[in-house]
Amino acid sequence: MAYQKRTREQxxxxxxxxxxxxxxxxxGIGMPTLVANHIPASREVILxxxxxxxxxxxxxxxGEEDYDLINAGKQPVTLLKGGSFFxxxxxxxxxxxxxxxxxxxxxFQVSATGDLANWHTGEAGAIPAVGGAMDLAxxxxxxxxxxxxxxxxxxxxxxxxxxxxxxxTACVKRIYAELATLxxxxxxLRLIDKVDGLEHAExxxxxxxxxxxxxxxxxxxxxxxx
Numbered sequence: 001m002a003y004q005k006r007t008r009e010q011x012x013x014x015x016x017x018x019x020x021x022x023x024x025x026x027x028g029i030g031m032p033t034l035v036a037n038h039i040p041a042s043r044e045v046i047l048x049x050x051x052x053x054x055x056x057x058x059x060x061x062x063g064e065e066d067y068d069l070i071n072a073g074k075q076p077v078t079l080l081k082g083g084s085f086f087x088x089x090x091x092x093x094x095x096x097x098x099x100x101x102x103x104x105x106x107x108f109q110v111s112a113t114g115d116l117a118n119w120h121t122g123e124a125g126a127i128p129a130v131g132g133a134m135d136l137a138x139x140x141x142x143x144x145x146x147x148x149x150x151x152x153x154x155x156x157x158x159x160x161x162x163x164x165x166x167x168x169t170a171c172v173k174r175i176y177a178e179l180a181t182l183x184x185x186x187x188x189l190r191l192i193d194k195v196d197g198l199e200h201a202e203x204x205x206x207x208x209x210x211x212x213x214x215x216x217x218x219x220x221x222x223x224x225x226x
Contacts, residue, residue: 002197003179003195003196003197003198004195004196004197005178005179005195006177006178006179006195007178008031008034009034009037009038011031011034011146011176011177011178012031012032012034012035012037012038012146013038014176014181015032015035015038015104015144015146015176016035016038016039016040018144018174019035019039019043019045019102021043021044021045022044022045022046023045023046023101023102024045024046024048024054024099024100024101024102025045025046025047025048025100025101025102025103025104026047026048026049026050026095026100026102026103026104026136026140027047027049027071027103027104028072028103028104028105028106028133028136029071029072029073029106029131030073030106031106031146031147032104032105032106032146033059033071033073033075035104035146036056036057036058036059036077037058037059039058048091048094048100049071049072049077049091050072050088050091050092050095050131050132050135050136051070051071051072051088051091052085052086052087052088052090052091053069053071053077053079053083053084053085053086053091054083054084054085054086055079055080055081055082055083055084056071056077056078056079056080056083057077057078057079057080057083058078059075059076059077059078060076060077060078069085072131072132092132092135095132095135095136095139095140096135096139097139098139098140098141100136100139100140100141101140101141101142102140102141102142102143102144103136103137103139103140103142103143103144104144104145104146104176105118105133105136105137105143105144105145105146106118106145106146106147107145107147107157107172108121108157108164109157109158109159109162109163109164110145110147110157110158110159110162110172110175110184111158111159111160111161111162111184112158112159112160112184112188112189112209113170113184113185113186113188114143114169114170114171114172114173114184114185115161115162115166115168115169115170115171115172116137116143116145116162116166116167116168116169116171116172117162117163117164117165117166117167118133118137118145118167119131119133119134119165119167120164120165121164122163122164122165128165130167133167134167134168137167137168137171137172138168138171142173142174143168143171143172143173144172144173144174144175144176145172145174145175145176146176146177147175147176147177148177148178149177149178149179149180149206149207150206156206156207156208156209158175158182158189158207158209159208159209160209170186172184174192178195179194179195179198179203179206180192180193180194180195180198180203181193181194182211187212188209188210188211188212189207189209189210189211189212190211190212190213190214190215191203191211191212191213191214192214193214200213
């Protein structure tokens, strides 16, 4: 059966679906910034940017950009009612102090047990870019990764052990990708969901690692009237 990959917007919507009411969330540079456009207006989620913003909204409409109000990736953003901006030292204090509920980051590699490599490939000539990734990955209560499962050469970015310099160890709880959503744990990978038409065995073959099936929830039996 044929399957279709999630587009970047569909992937961003999938991540937004799991962000709960009242969460304080950092969206990393790149694909994660798209998540802001898919959080329902009825759900109160406080978005944080490491350069010193709380209360970001969706991306501004074309022609309404204010380049004095940008995120850590230098993209123009909007500020919701009650939002604020402040010194980045205060922002890093929030990150390091465990005040973020979730951070959503991109990655070069993620291990099955949740190790993260997202700041440097280690290749000659590559420009390392640590930024606040290490502070976010360890400081947030949950670290989620949003990325493509495969490299341009077709190699899996989900690996047994990261070969790139690590950002953090055992910090990633979930991987959101174009083909599937996976949970990382000390026992390895577990499937949360996958795109329609993709067989479980094929997903395991693409990644090259075993993936446990979702945990079945107990069936609630009807109460019998005596």
